[in-house]
Amino acid sequence: FEVPKVPEKDKNDPYANEPLRSPALIPSSSTPFNAEPPLSILVDNFLTPNDLFFVRNHLPVPIVDPKKYHLDITVQGKRKSVSFTLDDLKKKFPKKTVASVVQCAGNRRSEMVKVKAVKGLNWGAAALSNAEWSGASLDDVLKKAGIDLESLDMEHVQFDGMDMDPTGAPYGASIPMELARRLKKDIIIAYEMNGEEIPRDHGYPVRIIIPGIVGARQVKWLNKITISNEESSCHWQQKDYKGFHASIDWHNVDFSTVPAIMETPIQSAICEPANGSELEEGADEVTVKGYAWSGGGRGVVRVDLSLDGGKTWHSAELKPNNQPLYKSYAWTLWEATLPLPKDHKGKVEIICKAVDSSYNVQPDNVDGIWNLRGVLSNAWYRVQVKVP
Amino acid sequence: FEVPKVPEKDKNDPYANEPLRSPALIPSSSTPFNAEPPLSILVDNFLTPNDLFFVRNHLPVPIVDPKKYHLDITVQGKRKSVSFTLDDLKKKFPKKTVASVVQCAGNRRSEMVKVKAVKGLNWGAAALSNAEWSGASLDDVLKKAGIDLESLDMEHVQFDGMDMDPTGAPYGASIPMELARRLKKDIIIAYEMNGEEIPRDHGYPVRIIIPGIVGARQVKWLNKITISNEESSCHWQQKDYKGFHASIDWHNVDFSTVPAIMETPIQSAICEPANGSELEEGADEVTVKGYAWSGGGRGVVRVDLSLDGGKTWHSAELKPNNQPLYKSYAWTLWEATLPLPKDHKGKVEIICKAVDSSYNVQPDNVDGIWNLRGVLSNAWYRVQVKVP
Numbered sequence: 001f002e003v004p005k006v007p008e009k010d011k012n013d014p015y016a017n018e019p020l021r022s023p024a025l026i027p028s029s030s031t032p033f034n035a036e037p038p039l040s041i042l043v044d045n046f047l048t049p050n051d052l053f054f055v056r057n058h059l060p061v062p063i064v065d066p067k068k069y070h071l072d073i074t075v076q077g078k079r080k081s082v083s084f085t086l087d088d089l090k091k092k093f094p095k096k097t098v099a100s101v102v103q104c105a106g107n108r109r110s111e112m113v114k115v116k117a118v119k120g121l122n123w124g125a126a127a128l129s130n131a132e133w134s135g136a137s138l139d140d141v142l143k144k145a146g147i148d149l150e151s152l153d154m155e156h157v158q159f160d161g162m163d164m165d166p167t168g169a170p171y172g173a174s175i176p177m178e179l180a181r182r183l184k185k186d187i188i189i190a191y192e193m194n195g196e197e198i199p200r201d202h203g204y205p206v207r208i209i210i211p212g213i214v215g216a217r218q219v220k221w222l223n224k225i226t227i228s229n230e231e232s233s234c235h236w237q238q239k240d241y242k243g244f245h246a247s248i249d250w251h252n253v254d255f256s257t258v259p260a261i262m263e264t265p266i267q268s269a270i271c272e273p274a275n276g277s278e279l280e281e282g283a284d285e286v287t288v289k290g291y292a293w294s295g296g297g298r299g300v301v302r303v304d305l306s307l308d309g310g311k312t313w314h315s316a317e318l319k320p321n322n323q324p325l326y327k328s329y330a331w332t333l334w335e336a337t338l339p340l341p342k343d344h345k346g347k348v349e350i351i352c353k354a355v356d357s358s359y360n361v362q363p364d365n366v367d368g369i370w371n372l373r374g375v376l377s378n379a380w381y382r383v384q385v386k387v388p
Numbered sequence: 389f390e391v392p393k394v395p396e397k398d399k400n401d402p403y404a405n406e407p408l409r410s411p412a413l414i415p416s417s418s419t420p421f422n423a424e425p426p427l428s429i430l431v432d433n434f435l436t437p438n439d440l441f442f443v444r445n446h447l448p449v450p451i452v453d454p455k456k457y458h459l460d461i462t463v464q465g466k467r468k469s470v471s472f473t474l475d476d477l478k479k480k481f482p483k484k485t486v487a488s489v490v491q492c493a494g495n496r497r498s499e500m501v502k503v504k505a506v507k508g509l510n511w512g513a514a515a516l517s518n519a520e521w522s523g524a525s526l527d528d529v530l531k532k533a534g535i536d537l538e539s540l541d542m543e544h545v546q547f548d549g550m551d552m553d554p555t556g557a558p559y560g561a562s563i564p565m566e567l568a569r570r571l572k573k574d575i576i577i578a579y580e581m582n583g584e585e586i587p588r589d590h591g592y593p594v595r596i597i598i599p600g601i602v603g604a605r606q607v608k609w610l611n612k613i614t615i616s617n618e619e620s621s622c623h624w625q626q627k628d629y630k631g632f633h634a635s636i637d638w639h640n641v642d643f644s645t646v647p648a649i650m651e652t653p654i655q656s657a658i659c660e661p662a663n664g665s666e667l668e669e670g671a672d673e674v675t676v677k678g679y680a681w682s683g684g685g686r687g688v689v690r691v692d693l694s695l696d697g698g699k700t701w702h703s704a705e706l707k708p709n710n711q712p713l714y715k716s717y718a719w720t721l722w723e724a725t726l727p728l729p730k731d732h733k734g735k736v737e738i739i740c741k742a743v744d745s746s747y748n749v750q751p752d753n754v755d756g757i758w759n760l761r762g763v764l765s766n767a768w769y770r771v772q773v774k775v776p
């Protein structure tokens with residue numbers, strides 16, 4: 001790793017030092033950079049390749065010198081904080097690995113926009129990816145710092161990044177103590193992504209991986225962990241990434257009335273065939289592929305497909321993700337080959353819906369879950385294909 | 389407690405020794421006895437009174453002499469089992485208490501029946517209740533028996549009851565080890581319900597309380613705990629209480645293809661006003677009360693109400709259940725007073741839908757979740773009222 005040199009002319013441009021990115025990524029914004037891969041590539045690999053992993057940046061990508069990196073851990077009200085260098089994290093703790101999905105709260109927002117305008121990036125269905133993350137477990141690191149979450153009477157665990165807004169305030173997030181206690185052995189202070197250094201866009205050199213919860217809390221460029229009685233005061237914790245009903249809009253929203261999104265609901269999408277694509281001439285069947293995933297470590301028990309608007313259903317074949325059903329952080333890729341309806345009249349709508357290990361289901365349509373920020377968009381997924 | 393004497397003439401009637409029951413309960417079957425309270429009483433008390441708690445029996449209620457009671461704990465493949473008397477359970481372990489909902493998998497089945505016939509008791513929306521359960525924690529008892537679930541390389545924890553079918557086979561159930569590990573401090577070997585001895589209908593003298601999962605696994609009249617590599621072989625674990633899509637019916641069902649229901653999805657219902665009831669003459673508002681609950685310890689973040697078919701929504705006031713949002717086993721009762729639509733034409737439909745801490749939602753309608761056993765019925769709840 002070499003610390004990039006900033007040309008003199010770009011000194012005032014916070015986005016002058018962005019990393020190189022794969023041209024295959026489809027940007028939804030350039031500063032900050034946000035992009036998703038083509039939907040079809042998601043089903044090509046159980047682990048999404050690093051350069052194709054969707055990117056969700058809230059701020060400019062910071063430049064972090066790995067030699068100077070240290071993670072500070074503090075307990076609110078205690079004077080002493082404990083620091084670990086990157087080398088400490090790599091050498092003083094067992095290396096733990098977990099395959100885990102990161103999903104943006106706004107994944108599939110573009111479907112919600114069709115009901116009524118929302119505020120947010122116009123994500124398709126690929127604002128999530130699955131990778132194998134390696135690092136020290138939060139549990140091990142906290143123990144070494146002399147912190148026992150079970151006995152500590154505090155309410156939140158805060159994470160601060162090194163990415164900063166123009167006022168110098170960092171991106172940050174927190175999770176409730178109950179979640180930290182439940183997950184702590186599975187929370188990874190990660191320094192590797194799919195066996196490589198974490199790319200700059202994904203948090204180089206260290207990010208927190210909190211399996212089963214929304215991407216927004218899995219802070220990249222991790223700078224500081226604070227055990228506190230307060231939630232993170234960060235904008236994205238307090239005034240964003242929350243779910244409201246459809247009659248709350250910007251004129252009457254009170255962000256304090258509902259909790260920040262942590263675990264996310266059951267989700268699935270069809271990655272192949274593409275929406276609007278044409279099947280082979282005279283085709284009498286169609287092979288459908290996609291992903292399914294749920295938050296909270298809930299595995300996928302079923303993916304149902306319909307080619308007739310929900311009158312009849314077929315179960316897809318689920319590819320095992322090799323994680324226990326009740327501690328399932330990776331996604332489940334699935335596939336099915338289905339006979340086309342005989343009365344298709346040249347076009348067919350394919351619907352998928354998934355069920356998680358808590359038998360939670362996706363809602364039938366997006367109207368009932370519309371919300372002003374366009375988050376948590378997980379209605380039945382639909383693609384239209386032409387049958388020549 | 390006195391062991392009931394069986395009159396000579398009833399010796400061959402397995403249902404001759406059923407307990408006395410409140411006449412307020414509304415039976416859905418008499419042998420075995422199954423009954424729900426009137427829906428409206430659910431919102432009267434955070435803790436459902438013992439005599440009004442819904443009853444779900446699969447078999448005759450056994451007569452258990454508390455002096456002879458003992459709980460046997462076995463690890464598959466080990467010769468020695470460990471036994472605890474009722475007195476042991478009460479005196480050798482700290483008494484733990486948890487407020488937790490028990491819900492039948494078939495709660496609200498009667499709504500599913502309207503789409504297409506299903507097999508099962510015709511439950512309304514009161515096949516669930518909330519009580520405070522006290523007893524020894526499974527964790528403490530297993531530790532005393534020398535068993536550590538973390539290090540034991542086994543897949544399931546089985547529970548056998550003392551209620552038996554005509555062949556002498558007991559009711560039984562099991563939970564996956566991952567769930568047992570996650571929950572173990574919260575699983576209660578209960579000998580008290582709302583501060584009293586557990587009534588015979590609810591498992592006297594001892595039942596297992598596994599917070600956040602379906603009632604069917606929370607075995608009553610608990611006889612035996614077995615740590616095993618096998619799931620319970622019981623009918624209700626293997627060939628019942630599983631969820632399928634709507635195109636699976638009795639001619640094509642293969643119960644081995646999906647996992648047994650454990651955690652259940654987000655649920656809510658309106659308890660007041662009653663469906664079909666009449667509001668006061670000239671009323672211009674309506675007070676609506678109900679419950680919301682989700683499995684897996686997920687608390688309730690929102691209950692949304694609509695009086696215009698889902699076009700506009702109002703949030704109900706949630707009564708705190710005093711449990712953490714991510715470890716919430718009791719239900720959330722709620723209430724709202726809403727203005728009636730001016731164009732009501734003498735009748736109004738009230739809809740409720742709830743959202744849990746994982747932002748899972750209830751599906752819009754029952755068609756998409758219909759299944760042959762009529763379980764997991766959690767579509768938006770609707771009541772029609774007349775406005776004179």
Ligand SMILES: [Mo]
Nearest residue numbers: 104105106216
């Ligand atoms: Mo996000």
Ligand SMILES: [Mo]
Nearest residue numbers: 492493494604
């Ligand atoms: Mo049940």
